[in-house]
Amino acid sequence: MAELARSLVPKPSLDTILQEVTTAAVDLIPGVDTAGILLLERGGKFSSVATTSDLPHQLDTLQVTFNEGPCVQAALSDTVVRTDDFRLETRWPQYSPAVVEIGVLSGLSFKLYTADRTAGALNLFGFAPNEWSADAETVGTILAAHAASAIITTQARSQLNAALLSRDRIGQAKGIIMERFGVDAVRAFSMLKQLSQEGNVKLTDIAQRVIDSGPA
Missing domain, CATH: 1.10.10.10 (Winged helix-like DNA-binding domain superfamily/Winged helix DNA-binding domain)
Structure with a gap:
C-alpha cells in the first residue's frame, strides 16, 4: 500500500522542473538577473523555455538570427561559455552590441546534453558586468545536469509510449x-x-x- 501511495503521487512535469532550474539559478547565483533554456532542433527550429522573464527569448531570437552567441555556442559545442562584460566581447560581433543595447552586460551558458536531434543550453544573464566565480560555474553546471536529465527522461518516456x-x-x-x-x-x-x-x-x-x- 505504501508503494502504491508513492506511485500515485503526481510527478512534476518537464515544464515545472525546467522552471525550477531557471528560478534556482536566479536565486542561487549572484549576478544572475534572468535565465532561460534554449533548445535547438535540426532544421533551425528553436524554442525558449522556462524563462524567468521575456528577455531570454528575445536574446535567443537574436542569436538564432545572427547564428552566433554564447547560448548557441554552448548548445552546439562548448560545455561552458562565460562573458564577464559584453561591451568588451569580440567573439560575436553582431550579437554582443545588440545585447548591450538591450541592457544585458554579462552572461553564463551551460551545455545541456539532451539527444541527437536536440541541443540545448541553460543561459544566465546579468544587467551588470560580472566576474563569474568558480562557485557560479559549479552551481550552474549542477542545475544544467538536472535540466538535461529531466529532458532525457521525458524524451525516453515519449519514445517508449510511441513504441x-x-x-x-x-x-x-x-x-x-x-x-x-x-x-x-x-x-x-x-x-x-x-x-x-x-x-x-x-x-x-x-x-x-x-x-x-x-x-x-
Whole structure:
C-alpha cells in the first residue's frame, strides 16, 4: 500500500522542473538577473523555455538570427561559455552590441546534453558586468545536469509510449489481416512488411491504414 501511495503521487512535469532550474539559478547565483533554456532542433527550429522573464527569448531570437552567441555556442559545442562584460566581447560581433543595447552586460551558458536531434543550453544573464566565480560555474553546471536529465527522461518516456502505440497498431492490423485472408500471424506480419517496403511507407502507417479499412 505504501508503494502504491508513492506511485500515485503526481510527478512534476518537464515544464515545472525546467522552471525550477531557471528560478534556482536566479536565486542561487549572484549576478544572475534572468535565465532561460534554449533548445535547438535540426532544421533551425528553436524554442525558449522556462524563462524567468521575456528577455531570454528575445536574446535567443537574436542569436538564432545572427547564428552566433554564447547560448548557441554552448548548445552546439562548448560545455561552458562565460562573458564577464559584453561591451568588451569580440567573439560575436553582431550579437554582443545588440545585447548591450538591450541592457544585458554579462552572461553564463551551460551545455545541456539532451539527444541527437536536440541541443540545448541553460543561459544566465546579468544587467551588470560580472566576474563569474568558480562557485557560479559549479552551481550552474549542477542545475544544467538536472535540466538535461529531466529532458532525457521525458524524451525516453515519449519514445517508449510511441513504441507501445506502434506495437498495438501493428498487432491490431495483423489481427485484421489474419481474419480477412485466413493466414497466420507470421504471414500477416510479412504482408504488412511487404506493403511497407513496396510503398516506401512506415510500417506503423501501413498498419493504421489497415485498421482504418476495418475488418473484412
